[in-house]
Amino acid sequence: MSHTLGLRQAQKQKTRQALLDAALGLLEEQSLSSLGLREVTRAVGVAPTAFYRHFRSTADLGVALVEEALGSLHPMIRTIVSSSGDSDQRIERAVGLIAQHVATHPAHVRFIARERHGGVQSVREAIQDQLARFAEEVKAALVKDPVSAGWNDDDLLMLADLYVDQMLMTASLFLDVLEAPEEERRRVAHVATRQMRLISIGREHWLD
Amino acid sequence: MSHTLGLRQAQKQKTRQALLDAALGLLEEQSLSSLGLREVTRAVGVAPTAFYRHFRSTADLGVALVEEALGSLHPMIRTIVSSSGDSDQRIERAVGLIAQHVATHPAHVRFIARERHGGVQSVREAIQDQLARFAEEVKAALVKDPVSAGWNDDDLLMLADLYVDQMLMTASLFLDVLEAPEEERRRVAHVATRQMRLISIGREHWLD
DNA sequence: AATTCCAGAGAACAGTTGTTAACTGCATGG
DNA sequence: CCATGCAGTTAACAACTGTTCTCTGGAATT
Numbered sequence: 001m002s003h004t005l006g007l008r009q010a011q012k013q014k015t016r017q018a019l020l021d022a023a024l025g026l027l028e029e030q031s032l033s034s035l036g037l038r039e040v041t042r043a044v045g046v047a048p049t050a051f052y053r054h055f056r057s058t059a060d061l062g063v064a065l066v067e068e069a070l071g072s073l074h075p076m077i078r079t080i081v082s083s084s085g086d087s088d089q090r091i092e093r094a095v096g097l098i099a100q101h102v103a104t105h106p107a108h109v110r111f112i113a114r115e116r117h118g119g120v121q122s123v124r125e126a127i128q129d130q131l132a133r134f135a136e137e138v139k140a141a142l143v144k145d146p147v148s149a150g151w152n153d154d155d156l157l158m159l160a161d162l163y164v165d166q167m168l169m170t171a172s173l174f175l176d177v178l179e180a181p182e183e184e185r186r187r188v189a190h191v192a193t194r195q196m197r198l199i200s201i202g203r204e205h206w207l208d
Numbered sequence: 209m210s211h212t213l214g215l216r217q218a219q220k221q222k223t224r225q226a227l228l229d230a231a232l233g234l235l236e237e238q239s240l241s242s243l244g245l246r247e248v249t250r251a252v253g254v255a256p257t258a259f260y261r262h263f264r265s266t267a268d269l270g271v272a273l274v275e276e277a278l279g280s281l282h283p284m285i286r287t288i289v290s291s292s293g294d295s296d297q298r299i300e301r302a303v304g305l306i307a308q309h310v311a312t313h314p315a316h317v318r319f320i321a322r323e324r325h326g327g328v329q330s331v332r333e334a335i336q337d338q339l340a341r342f343a344e345e346v347k348a349a350l351v352k353d354p355v356s357a358g359w360n361d362d363d364l365l366m367l368a369d370l371y372v373d374q375m376l377m378t379a380s381l382f383l384d385v386l387e388a389p390e391e392e393r394r395r396v397a398h399v400a401t402r403q404m405r406l407i408s409i410g411r412e413h414w415l416d
Numbered sequence: 417a418a419t420t421c422c423a424g425a426g427a428a429c430a431g432t433t434g435t436t437a438a439c440t441g442c443a444t445g446g
Numbered sequence: 447c448c449a450t451g452c453a454g455t456t457a458a459c460a461a462c463t464g465t466t467c468t469c470t471g472g473a474a475t476t
Contacts, residue, residue, distance in 0.1 A: 006443075006444070007442095007443060007444090008442090008443050008444070008451090008452080008453080011443090011453075012452090012453065015453080015454085027327075029327060029329075030241045030242075030327040031239035031240075031241045031242065031326055031327035032239075033238045033239045033241070033242040034238075034239065034241040034242030034327065036432085036433065036434085037433085037434065037435095038432080038433065038434075039433095046454070046455090047454060047455050047456075048433095048434080048435090049435085049436090049454075049455070049456085050453070050454050050455080052435085053452085053453055053454070054453095057434095110325075113325040114325045114326060114327065116325075117318075117321040117322045117324075117325070117380060118239055118322060118326070119235075119237060119238040119239035119242065119322065121237075155402065158399045158402050158403055158406075159403075159406065161399065161403070162403050162406065165373075165377050169373050172325060191366045191369065194363065194366050195366055195367075195369070195370050198366075198367065198370065198407065198410040198411065198414060199406065199407065199410055200410070201409075201410040201413050201414060201416075202406040202407055202408070202409040202410025202411075202413075203406065203410075204413075205409050205410075205412075205413050206406060206409060208409075214473075214474070215472095215473065215474090216421095216422080216423080216472090216473050216474065219423075219473095220422090220423065223423080223424085244462085244463065244464085245463085245464065245465095246462080246463065246464075247463095254424070254425090255424060255425045255426070256425095256463095256464080256465090257424070257425070257426085257465085257466090258423070258424045258425075260465085261422085261423055261424070262423095265464090
């Protein structure tokens with residue numbers, strides 16, 4: 001893998017990224033299934049036909065956006081699951097990290113929340129795949145935790161799924177209050193923290 | 209309130225319902241923000257301009273669909289929360305009812321899951337409002353449960369929200385496997401049941 | 417029986433869409 | 447240095463969109 005690209009390919013990737021960025025911006029107030037190819041190229045300042053040099057369709061662009069959006073989320077997950085400390089500390093740190101990620105990548109979070117159940121099949125599938133990966137990763141981390149002693153594989157995956165879903169729900173809630181006064185943002189964080197805590201308590205008593 | 213409508217109004221409501229039904233059908237493979245008014249009228253077999261006799265815009269129609277879709281869900285919630293028996297029995301009955309509702313009203317469930325985070329603000333808000341109502345209702349039922357003794361209002365609402373979200377997540381999962389072999393549908397039901405159970409366990413030990 | 421009302425039809429509008437084909441200019445590799 | 451490759455342009459297409467205005471037939475009201 002040469003990381004020194006020719007001027008040619010460098011410029012190409014630059015426009016490609018511009019298309020992705022423009023699309024992400026336009027998707028703040030609509031869904032992917034209504035995103036037009038001309039709309040995107042117009043926002044970038046490039047001819048409509050240039051779009052085809054990079055993507056077969058807007059659905060194709062959507063799949064690329066999934067990679068980008070969930071790629072940025074991946075390192076955060078690793079940080080959360082590898083975090084040390086007691087249960088409450090880890091939960092508060094996790095909620096804080098989620099809030100921070102939503103604040104720095106709001107468009108990514110919005111895109112995933114929106115298109116996870118959205119109208120474009122290929123994009124839905126791409127998201128499901130990546131989330132399944134995340135769940136596997138969470139599960140792998142759970143295995144190493146002493147609390148998980150005696151748990152079977154199925155139950156570990158069911159808990160991992162629950163955590164992933166809860167993480168997305170929380171992220172979406174943070175997104176809704178992004179512009180709201182800090183008081184309300186703290187309220188959302190407080191609710192999310194206690195929901196996570198309740199799940200953790202359920203986890204600790206699962207084998208009773 | 210006279211429930212005997214004139215021929216006039218009866219025919220009008222009939223067309224209105226036809227528009228709603230056609231829209232719901234078209235929304236199986238796209239999102240509301242890409243649904244065209246002409247598309248809907250064409251599916252019904254009526255002139256495009258007739259649309260305006262019933263809705264200001266497709267967003268307006270979307271809000272009407274929220275009423276319809278979540279209206280059909282309301283009685284189910286009441287059944288679930290007023291269900292008797294021990295925790296495990298109630299959970300299994302709840303999961304069964306959700307599965308049944310998804311099987312009988314798949315388009316409604318898809319619409320809510322899709323547009324909850326979708327691209328049309330007014331519809332998103334309408335869904336949030338209704339879901340907040342549901343959470344209040346769940347909370348009201350939780351108060352009556354002896355397990356909730358000593359819980360404060362905030363924690364009850366946070367648990368109610370968790371239940372509502374979990375219900376929607378489960379419904380969406382059932383939707384994904386609607387056409388799948390029964391084995392996989394049973395697997396989904398099994399996972400959902402254990403997730404609910406884990407939450408219930410957390411609830412029982414919340415005050416420890 | 418005469419009048420009003422109104423759900424729906426019809427036609428026309430300016431503007432938009434995705435896709436095609438043939439092009440231009442410049443970075444690239446021989 | 448010259449030939450090739452290819453990112454992006456230009457022009458044109460048929461098809462589609464939301465919205466307006468005008469009209470019509472039959473139910474509702476008097």
